[in-house]
Amino acid sequence: MMKLVPRLYYFYRRAWKRLAIFSAIAGPGIIVMVADNDAGGITTYAVTGSRYGFNLVWLVVLFAILAYFVQEMTVRLGAVTKRGHAEAIFDGFGPFWGWFSLIDLTLVNFLTLVTEFIGMVAAASIFGIPPLLTIVASVIFLTVLVASGTYWTFERITLVFCLLNLVYIPAAFLANPSWSEVTRSIVSPSFPAGLTAGLLTLIMANIGTTIAPWMLFFQQSAVVDKGLDEKDIPYSKIDTALGSMLTGLGAAFIMIATGSTLHKIGVNITEASEAALALVPFAGQYAGALFAIGLFDAGLLGAICISLASSWAFGEVFGWAHTLNVKVKSSPWFYLFYFLNVALAGAIVLIPNVPSVLITLFVQVVAVTLLPAALVFLILLLNDKELMGPYVNTKLQNVIDWAIVVAVIAVSSLYGISTIFPDLLGG
Amino acid sequence: MRSTNDQLRGTVWAKRRSEVSVRSNQIREHILKASLGPNKTARYLFLSEVVDKKVQTQSGVTVGKLKDLVIKDEPHYAEVSSIIIERSLGRPPLHVSWSNVVSVTREKTVIKDPPEGKYPEIKHAGDQLLLRDKILDKRILDIEGFDVEVVYDIQLLLVEDKLFVVGADVGRHAFMRRLGFGRIAKSVLENGSKEDIIPWRYVQPLTADLTGTKGDVKLTITREGLKDIHPEDLADILEELSQEERVHLFNALDNEVAADALEATEPRVQREILASTSSERAAQIFTHLSPVQIADIMSVLPRDDSEEFLKILKGDVASKVHQLLSQHDVPASTLAMRCFLGFQGDLTVEEAFTRFRDEARACDVTMYIYVVDNEGHLRGVIDINELLQADPARKLEEIMTRNVVVVAPTTMRADVEALFRKYRFRAIPVVGDSEKIVGVIREKDVFLPEE
Numbered sequence: 001m002m003k004l005v006p007r008l009y010y011f012y013r014r015a016w017k018r019l020a021i022f023s024a025i026a027g028p029g030i031i032v033m034v035a036d037n038d039a040g041g042i043t044t045y046a047v048t049g050s051r052y053g054f055n056l057v058w059l060v061v062l063f064a065i066l067a068y069f070v071q072e073m074t075v076r077l078g079a080v081t082k083r084g085h086a087e088a089i090f091d092g093f094g095p096f097w098g099w100f101s102l103i104d105l106t107l108v109n110f111l112t113l114v115t116e117f118i119g120m121v122a123a124a125s126i127f128g129i130p131p132l133l134t135i136v137a138s139v140i141f142l143t144v145l146v147a148s149g150t151y152w153t154f155e156r157i158t159l160v161f162c163l164l165n166l167v168y169i170p171a172a173f174l175a176n177p178s179w180s181e182v183t184r185s186i187v188s189p190s191f192p193a194g195l196t197a198g199l200l201t202l203i204m205a206n207i208g209t210t211i212a213p214w215m216l217f218f219q220q221s222a223v224v225d226k227g228l229d230e231k232d233i234p235y236s237k238i239d240t241a242l243g244s245m246l247t248g249l250g251a252a253f254i255m256i257a258t259g260s261t262l263h264k265i266g267v268n269i270t271e272a273s274e275a276a277l278a279l280v281p282f283a284g285q286y287a288g289a290l291f292a293i294g295l296f297d298a299g300l301l302g303a304i305c306i307s308l309a310s311s312w313a314f315g316e317v318f319g320w321a322h323t324l325n326v327k328v329k330s331s332p333w334f335y336l337f338y339f340l341n342v343a344l345a346g347a348i349v350l351i352p353n354v355p356s357v358l359i360t361l362f363v364q365v366v367a368v369t370l371l372p373a374a375l376v377f378l379i380l381l382l383n384d385k386e387l388m389g390p391y392v393n394t395k396l397q398n399v400i401d402w403a404i405v406v407a408v409i410a411v412s413s414l415y416g417i418s419t420i421f422p423d424l425l426g427g
Numbered sequence: 428m429r430s431t432n433d434q435l436r437g438t439v440w441a442k443r444r445s446e447v448s449v450r451s452n453q454i455r456e457h458i459l460k461a462s463l464g465p466n467k468t469a470r471y472l473f474l475s476e477v478v479d480k481k482v483q484t485q486s487g488v489t490v491g492k493l494k495d496l497v498i499k500d501e502p503h504y505a506e507v508s509s510i511i512i513e514r515s516l517g518r519p520p521l522h523v524s525w526s527n528v529v530s531v532t533r534e535k536t537v538i539k540d541p542p543e544g545k546y547p548e549i550k551h552a553g554d555q556l557l558l559r560d561k562i563l564d565k566r567i568l569d570i571e572g573f574d575v576e577v578v579y580d581i582q583l584l585l586v587e588d589k590l591f592v593v594g595a596d597v598g599r600h601a602f603m604r605r606l607g608f609g610r611i612a613k614s615v616l617e618n619g620s621k622e623d624i625i626p627w628r629y630v631q632p633l634t635a636d637l638t639g640t641k642g643d644v645k646l647t648i649t650r651e652g653l654k655d656i657h658p659e660d661l662a663d664i665l666e667e668l669s670q671e672e673r674v675h676l677f678n679a680l681d682n683e684v685a686a687d688a689l690e691a692t693e694p695r696v697q698r699e700i701l702a703s704t705s706s707e708r709a710a711q712i713f714t715h716l717s718p719v720q721i722a723d724i725m726s727v728l729p730r731d732d733s734e735e736f737l738k739i740l741k742g743d744v745a746s747k748v749h750q751l752l753s754q755h756d757v758p759a760s761t762l763a764m765r766c767f768l769g770f771q772g773d774l775t776v777e778e779a780f781t782r783f784r785d786e787a788r789a790c791d792v793t794m795y796i797y798v799v800d801n802e803g804h805l806r807g808v809i810d811i812n813e814l815l816q817a818d819p820a821r822k823l824e825e826i827m828t829r830n831v832v833v834v835a836p837t838t839m840r841a842d843v844e845a846l847f848r849k850y851r852f853r854a855i856p857v858v859g860d861s862e863k864i865v866g867v868i869r870e871k872d873v874f875l876p877e878e
Contacts, residue, residue: 006577009602013564013577152517 025232026239027155028222031305032071032215033064033243034162037250038302039119039272040112040360041209042295045251046275048202049258050268054182057252057259058189059203063210064248066404068241070375073382073401074216075236076391078223084322085220086313089377092384097373102317104370109214109310111363113303113345118356120299121349122273126292135346142303142342147335151225151324158304164297165246167290168253174287175279177260204415210247211408213370214309216378221312225323230391257283257291303342311338361419368416372409379405472531473596474581475605478559482512482536485529493536494520496558496583498592505592505627507583509549510536511557522549531585558592567595567625568664575667579605582624595630598623658687666696674703682708686715694727701728701736710739717791718744719762719872722751759843760836762873763857763866764791769799772806772824776817783814792867794853798827805831805856805864833858836865844873 048056074085081088090098117135124134146154191199228236258275261282269275272295280288314337315322321331328335348354379401382393393401474496482490494513498505510528512521523546529537558581567576579601582593600623603612665673665688677685677700689697689712701709713721725733725748737745747761768790770779779796787793796814798807807827817826833856834843846855847870857866
């Protein structure tokens with residue numbers, strides 16, 4: 001019917017055009033997912049890899065898929081309602097839950113921000129950069145990044161940093177892992193040496209870093225700020241899926257890098273920066289350097305997204321202009337809040353002997369109180385036919401989403417409790 | 428970005444070429460007559476030559492790149508009413524009215540300096556169309572050639588200070604030019620024929636306006652064009668389109684044409700079409716099909732759907748279809764059509780012609796005339812060919828063939844099939860007890876397409 005050459009030309013042009021549209025719409029999903037591998041995340045994966053080798057690689061791949069289903073809901077909610085998550089909770093569930101979520105979010109975000117700075121400082125110090133310089137430079141960069149007055153600028157620059165997250169792939173290759181073992185772990189998932197208490201804690205930590213409250217708030221607000229519409233939802237879903245693939249890939253390769261070296265030798269680490277240093281004798285200084293660059297990048301990305309998530313949420317609730325598309329002069333409160341967040345968190349890290357263990361503990365506890373509420377609200381909002389129209393959750397989506405939410409709530413609560421009472425699981 | 432997603436729909440445009448030879452230059456003449464004095468000049472441009480070139484203001488400031496042309500569609504020609512300029516660093520595109528455009532060339536587009544620092548905002552009217560977004564690289568349905576082609580380029584005509592759309596270029600030259608081999612094409616290929624450019628007058632949206640209210644004029648033209656296409660060709664075209672376009676095209680067809688086209692398409696397409704057809708329309712379409720054809724279509728549908736469609740059929744048709752669907756082999760009585768031409772033997776050939784003209788239209792089997800007596804007993808058969816050649820004054824019983832090949836109502840399909848293979852008839856009557864004719868089986872109801 002249609003001749004071969006015109007047909008090929010047509011499909012080529014159509015594919016090209018779709019790609020162009022996708023590249024214009026993509027952003028929030030990739031950013032939130034890659035930023036999900038923040039400094040804390042890198043530490044968790046590195047530790048997991050050093051303890052259990054490749055055995056848990058399948059688990060992070062699975063978690064990345066879970067994260068897609070959760071984040072995909074925020075895309076639809078944002079594109080349909082044109083409101084951020086904080087605003088949606090206020091409108092849907094009243095001021096009590098609204099304030100509860102907002103305060104919880106701000107607190108947990110601030111503390112997480114501190115951990116990002118700790119990660120960045122640790123990574124920079126491997127290259128001999130003093131903490132003060134790292135913090136000041138980062139704070140200035142973070143402020144300049146959002147102050148351009150266009151969302152687009154922020155998004156495109158941040159996407160470059162997302163690309164940098166791929167350094168773990170060459171790092172893993174330098175570590176020269178046994179790929180057949182890696183494949184075996186993914187193809188036939190198993191728990192090494194049974195489900196011990198130590199392993200359970202690590203699994204819970206992995207889930208905790210993969211699905212975090214700020215991610216829900218960030219992506220929904222970003223979708224709104226970008227001005228995405230209902231018709232952009234399919235592309236936004238692909239954006240999110242691509243992001244979740246990248247985050248799964250990143251996490252897997254971190255585990256492969258540490259699993260093929262530190263695990264083999266039996267070095268146990270507790271921090272990602274230790275992993276970077278420990279890698280040097282086994283995989284060469286380049287692998288260590290790549291790992292350190294990745295850690296710094298992860299901290300930076302996390303810091304950007306987390307502080308923006310807080311600022312958007314505050315702006316939504318207090319009715320400030322809360323978009324990156326206006327100049328600093330036009331929405332001073334929004335930008336001031338952002339700046340204070342970043343600067344204060346940086347300052348705290350500069351305090352000598354900051355109790356980082358205590359902070360991590362506190363983050364987990366507060367997150368555990370916030371995450372269930374945020375997830376349940378999210379699903380309830382997505383089942384509101386009046387609000388969502390044709391984009392309401394389908395039966396299948398509900399089954400998957402509820403299963404994930406129940407599992408995540410159960411596991412993260414257990415994890416929160418176990419961090420407060422470490423003896424509970426026997427160790 | 429907001430406008431970019433819609434364009435993926437509405438990918439097919441219809442064109443009519445039938446009058447091209449008469450009117451191929453009509454648009455040009457029309458435009459020239461309307462706006463061109465003896466001293467004025469006109470210059471042809473292609474859309475691909477002007478888009479993506481930089482846009483400057485008169486004072487030399489680069490604003491961005493020319494992204495698209497917005498046209499206002501008039502019955503005979505289209506005029507560019509505004510332009511869209513893509514700007515860097517994620518700034519929203521500028522929409523500038525044509526009155527602010529100074530010149531458009533292959534090198535750059537020049538616009539006036541913004542009055543008071545800003546260009547006046549333009550409201551999107553319903554009849555405006557983005558030329559590059561919605562038409563370039565889209566498919567175009569050649570209603571005369573029954574072919575699907577691609578709009579490689581769009582020819583524009585710049586007359587003094589106005590820019591008109593001349594037509595859609597589907598030729599090889601445009602194809603090469605778009606691939607970046609414009610120079611090679613010029614030296615290798617012979618000059619492009621005028622046929623390659625479809626005048627704008629005949630380029631009409633198939634999906635957007637056929638069902639819409641705003642495009643009534645276009646709608647009639649397209650419908651007229653569609654009616655003349657052979658169902659088999661329509662079937663091919665339907666297979667070529669996307670689901671959404673297919674539904675639009677199918678909805679624009681007459682029930683009878685739709686029935687024939689539906690029967691001729693491949694099962695996958697039948698399934699998709701019926702899934703989005705209302706049951707009322709389906710019922711109307713099914714009245715133009717035989718039980719065997721309906722059963723054939725039903726057999727490719729998901730069970731739920733086919734049961735739903737069975738409900739809308741009339742009792743006797745429904746039971747036959749059900750039987751055809753549920754049983755591997757069926758008797759002749761199920762395959763037979765009830766409506767055939769049974770004439771008395773004492774009719775003259777001329778009288779038979781008159782009755783044929785009156786009755787044949789509503790009948791399923793018209794290639795044979797069956798001669799019957801008062802009680803409906805089959806006495807003979809006349810091929811319509813024989814009737815045409817016969818002397819008008821003769822009686823039917825004089826020219827009929829008396830030795831008729833018949834089957835009993837209980838004869839199974841396999842045996843009927845064997846008879847068709849042996850005698851190569853186009854229809855075989857079904858005769859019950861005491862030689863009474865109860866129906867006629869058509870060849871096409873026995874040999875199904877996939878067999």
